Amino acid sequence: MFLAKIISVVLYPFIISSATFLLFLQYANIPVTRGIIILVISLIATVVFPMLHVISMKKRGDTISLDIPEREKRIYPFLLNILIYVIALGILWLIRSPKPILILMWAYAFNTTVAAIVTRYWKISIHGMALGGPVAALGIVISPGFYWLTPSALLILFSRVKLEAHTSSQVITGFILGFLLTYFHFKLLVLL
Numbered sequence: 001m002f003l004a005k006i007i008s009v010v011l012y013p014f015i016i017s018s019a020t021f022l023l024f025l026q027y028a029n030i031p032v033t034r035g036i037i038i039l040v041i042s043l044i045a046t047v048v049f050p051m052l053h054v055i056s057m058k059k060r061g062d063t064i065s066l067d068i069p070e071r072e073k074r075i076y077p078f079l080l081n082i083l084i085y086v087i088a089l090g091i092l093w094l095i096r097s098p099k100p101i102l103i104l105m106w107a108y109a110f111n112t113t114v115a116a117i118v119t120r121y122w123k124i125s126i127h128g129m130a131l132g133g134p135v136a137a138l139g140i141v142i143s144p145g146f147y148w149l150t151p152s153a154l155l156i157l158f159s160r161v162k163l164e165a166h167t168s169s170q171v172i173t174g175f176i177l178g179f180l181l182t183y184f185h186f187k188l189l190v191l192l
Contacts, residue, residue: 004162007155013130017046020134027142028098038097045088050081071123078116085109100141107185125166127156128174133182140186
């Protein structure tokens with residue numbers, strides 16, 4: 001159980017998104033000051049606001065865990081996150097951020113919309129989606145070598161099932177959906 005908790009924390013969606021944006025910016029080869037501004041905007045949108053909202057839900061007793069295990073209570077945080085991602089996307093576009101950053105933020109908004117729709121009927125794994133999407137993005141933008149991170153989905157599978165947070169089908173579907181949606185975002189939007 002201890003190992004499952006460690007894996008779940010290390011591969012937490014907020015950590016994965018932070019690492020992905022950071023790697024994208026290092027790859028973009030832009031001036032440091034500009035990169036820091038873009039990184040701060042990206043992290044405020046994908047980490048700070050969502051984390052603060054989940055912490056406040058936990059403090060108010062609206063959820064029993066920071067993972068929001070209650071399926072029906074996930075919808076509002078998803079909707080709020082979508083709004084924040086769209087605002088961040090607009091700001092990043094206005095300051096002329098590199099295209100891969102814009103596509104990645106778009107993918108976060110779109111994929112979260114899909115997760116919100118699916119969650120109305122079924123508890124898809126956000127840990128799975130939050131790992132699958134960045135693996136696809138990093139594989140397309142930086143190097144196909146990042147596709148070798150795909151087996152890390154087995155770690156999330158073990159962790160989330162062992163912690164009884166999800167079934168194996170919820171985790172696998174989350175990873176595959178996150179991967180495929182993000183892959184197609186990058187393949188289609190890079191051409192525009």
